[in-house]
Each structure stands twice: as C-alpha cells, then as structure tokens.
Amino acid sequence: MDHGLTLCIDIGNTNTVFGVVDASGVRAQWRIATELSRMPDEYGLIILGLLGTGGISAGDIAGIALSSVVPPLTPDFIKLCRRYFNREPLVVGPGVELGLEILYEDPRQVGADRIVNALSVKERFGGPACIIDFGTATTFDALNERGAYMGGAIAPGILIAAEALFSRAARLSKVDIRAPGRVIGRNTEESVQSGVLYGYVAMVEGMVQRFGQELGPNMRVIATGGLAELVARHTSVIELVDPALTLDGLYRMYQLNRGH
Numbered sequence: 001m002d003h004g005l006t007l008c009i010d011i012g013n014t015n016t017v018f019g020v021v022d023a024s025g026v027r028a029q030w031r032i033a034t035e036l037s038r039m040p041d042e043y044g045l046i047i048l049g050l051l052g053t054g055g056i057s058a059g060d061i062a063g064i065a066l067s068s069v070v071p072p073l074t075p076d077f078i079k080l081c082r083r084y085f086n087r088e089p090l091v092v093g094p095g096v097e098l099g100l101e102i103l104y105e106d107p108r109q110v111g112a113d114r115i116v117n118a119l120s121v122k123e124r125f126g127g128p129a130c131i132i133d134f135g136t137a138t139t140f141d142a143l144n145e146r147g148a149y150m151g152g153a154i155a156p157g158i159l160i161a162a163e164a165l166f167s168r169a170a171r172l173s174k175v176d177i178r179a180p181g182r183v184i185g186r187n188t189e190e191s192v193q194s195g196v197l198y199g200y201v202a203m204v205e206g207m208v209q210r211f212g213q214e215l216g217p218n219m220r221v222i223a224t225g226g227l228a229e230l231v232a233r234h235t236s237v238i239e240l241v242d243p244a245l246t247l248d249g250l251y252r253m254y255q256l257n258r259g260h
Helices: 040-053 071-085 112-125 158-168 188-215 228-232 245-257
Strands: 005-011 015-022 025-033 061-068 129-134 137-143 149-156 220-225
Touching (some): 005 112, 025 245, 040 071, 129 188, 137 188
Antiparallel strands (some): 129 137, 137 149
C-alpha cells in the first residue's frame, strides 16, 4: 500500500460517510445527510469544507474510492470528484476487482457497502465472520471459513422501525432511541425505548446465534454503522465495533485496483 491520501466516500440511503485514509488507517471521517436534491457543487463544497477543518486540501488527495447504494447520486459524485479533485474515482461495481469471492446467486444484487465491509473483515480478521451494519437497514453478512462472501440477512433499521411505529400509532409520541435503564418500562416513553432498543438487541443476539449455527463456533462478529455502539453496549455477542469499517474496505479496494 502507498502513503498517499485516499478520499473514500460511501453514499448511503440516509447518510453519506466520507473520510481520508492512508496506509496507517483512517485519518479522519465525517457523516452528512444524503439528499437527492443537492447538486454536485453543493456536495463538493461541503466535502471540501469539512476536509479543510482537518487541514486537508484537494491537492492532498491522491485517489478517490466511491461506493453507493443510491444510483441517482452516483453520477453527481463522479462529477464532483472530477471538478473539485481532478480525479477519476474508483466506483465499486461491475469491472472492479473486488478481492472477494462472491457466492450470492446474483452478485450484482449485493450492495457496494456490504462488499467493501466484507473485504475489510476478510483482510483483517479472516473467516468465518458475521458483519452487522446498523444503517438505514440492519444488515447481517456472512463470510465462510475461506473468507468468501456467502450472503446474509436484511432487516429494517432501528430508526426506520421506530419511525413506522410513531407514524402508525396515534397515541405514541417520538422518543429518543436510548436505553431506558430497565426492560419493563413504567411509562410509555420507557416502554417504547425498551421495545425498540432491547428488541433490536434481542434480534441481533438471535441472528448471531443462527449465523453461528451455519458458520461454526469460530465465527467473528464485527459491527459498524451509526447505532452500532449503542447496541453493542447492551450485548456481549458483538466482538468489535469499527465505525470506519466501510472506509477501510474502500481503501483496500482502491489499492487492489491501482494500475488496473
């Protein structure tokens, strides 16, 4: 791996996470709202401004890696990479060397973020492994003992489930998603917080157990995503939380494809 700064961008349905990565790891990262109405120039100026807070200029960027699960925004980000950084980004997708064997029935259906997460875990921890990403959806991905991507499970994300509850139940008001301190709520706010948080903790524990039955007792469990830390504080099944997992995977994929 070289020592230049790589700008890694992951466009998600709710948030776009980006950061600068080099051979020593993720130097800095930021999270902004994903909005379809924003123009490429707006995203470009936001990214340049946030990089500037870390003392990083466009000229410091030696390469760019991009993953996206929001197809309408992908061309806009390619444009801003060209305009503001004078770089052609590596876009995770067809024609890119993934560094990963994909055993999914149709590999094209696997989200780019899930692929780069899997690459990071495979390169750093090997297999078998269960990767949990707490994003717009809560995804569970499986690597077999060879580190090949097998597939996984997709559940509604914590915030989506909570929003659905609040919007469909007239008497329930929005509450902060946090631990109420006890499972048996003594009022409506505590009851909702318990159901949402501890309910998801129980789902995670159950899914990890079931993945382990198929992957074997040596399965590693790595989590990422905005609410990973919160969930991990209330269960022992998550071995490691890595907020920069996707950016690390993007950097590794960029290095794999340099010169191709």
